[in-house]
Amino acid sequence: MKELHYLNKYFIKYKYRFLLGIVITIVAQIFSLFIPKLVGQSMNIIDTYIKNPINDTSMIKKELLVSLGLIIGATIIAGFLTFLMRQTLIVMSRHVEFDLKNEVFQQYERLSQSFYKRNRTGDLMNRISEDVGKVRMYVGPAVMYTINTIIRFAIVIVYMYNVSPTLTLYTILPLPLLSYFIFKLSVEINNRSRIYQENLSSLSSFSQEMFSGIRVIKAYALEGQNKKEFNNLAQESRDKNMSLAFVNALFGPLMILLIGLSNLVVIYFGGMMYVNGTIENIGTIAEFILYVNMLTWPVASIGWVSSLVQEAEASQKRINEFLKIEPDIKNHNPNHDSIQGSIAFKNVSFTYEDTNIQALKNISFEVKKGETLAILGKTGSGKSTILSLICRLYDVENGSITMDGKKLADLNLHDLRNSIGIVPQDAFLFSDSIKNNIKFGKEEATDMEVIEAAKQAIVHDNIINFKNQYETVLGERGITLSGGQKQRVSIARAIIKDPEILLFDDCLSAVDTETEEQILNNLFQICKNKTTLIVSHRVSSAKNADKIIILEEGEIIQQGTHFQLLNREGYYKELYLKQLSEKELS
């Protein structure tokens, strides 16, 4: 139960609802307990008539009708109160579920990039859906049935004891057995259901990946192979489900068997006691049979609830592990910083912890506010890493990175990231309208601003050719943009933000050179007062920059302006000549 203590704060938060739920449960139990008493009384009326038959039965009929009316009344009130009990306690658990989901999600948002590399998306999704769902079963049904059981037990046993202590003892004797069997069965159901869930998650991961890669699958004609793999997984899933269905099917009959057993005990011992005169009224037996039936579910629920608590404990443990993780990148400065955009790297070396790859070696350069720096180099030479470090997705341990003369780590993290507009290499767009995708950079942007940004990114003409224009939905249920269109929407998103620093990570690779030229001309105007870093493989993207650095295996091998570098033998000149001849050829 240690891990579940974490949830106490939610019980405190919803204490009034919780207390109300307990009060309603007590009142509901009291009303439901009138019923056996009234049934017992009715039986006694009949018993008295059988023992002393009279001609005028109208009195008996009247008494029976009154009893019947009272039974119906008590049943309706008890039913309504049970409904209210669920409305308070189960609804409270839904509130806790909502709060906990939000808490986990907020924690996900806080955590750094490295966390996402260590954990699989499926696991993250499971925490927020499956695990939170299991915890809710503890906060809701488990707590509700425990309260219900305790209250019902306390009241019923007192009632029964007052009527006949001996028969009470016989009645409750088989109940621990019932609870034990139900517990064992619930544990087995949970185990099999976990195995089935795991299998189901492999099946859905496989399908999800297949749908995402459907183009490659079709192009390589791999449908048959995939079908076979899917079939195997689906068969496994079916077998697991059947084994789960088997134990599930035992639950009902086992309950009925054990309830029947308890009833037999009451009938047998109650009958014997009636015969030898230990109990006076036959109605007592009927009353006890109803008590037994009222007790069996709460007793059975002890077993079921214990397995729910076990499950919830395991789930909360996993959730707590995530909630306790501190992000690697923390904000050390609560005060606001106004960022100008002068960036300086001094002897920066950087190694990715997980892969142990040294991406940067002793890098030093400076970009002043309003300047443009182009970074060129072979693939894997460390260009994107420089941009990641500027966004403080990782902290450096060797060397220093400063912004406006202040260490990056000493700046307010939110202000730093807010001052940056980044266009990543793999332009990610959300399954939303084009307009909202662009507005992601500035939520309050007007339609005019959206159109203006799209025009600057040379994607406006493409957008207005779509049937729904800026309202066109992208992604799974919408249209698929071409690589170049995606890149340009992503550029528009950065432009609309109007940040102090713009970082373009090889984001023109999928557009033709003519469009590239147009975009670069526009960017040249937009970026006049902004610090701009352009990562590229093309000289055309770099030639107008104030400074160009060339990276090779994490080291700067050349730096200077376009003309300075053209006058030196080396990577840049070779690249220029190669790309020039390619252009001439085309």
Ligand SMILES: Nc1ncnc2c1ncn2[C@@H]1O[C@H](COP(=O)(O)OP(=O)(O)OP(=O)(O)O)[C@@H](O)[C@H]1O
């Ligand atoms: N998130 C990461 N975790 C671990 N290693 C990484 C990560 N990102 C990059 N690397 C490694 O660091 C090195 C530099 O990668 P980086 O992405 O900075 O190169 P790049 O010059 O931008 O390459 P490209 O031109 O192909 O985009 C590579 O060897 C890469 O495998």
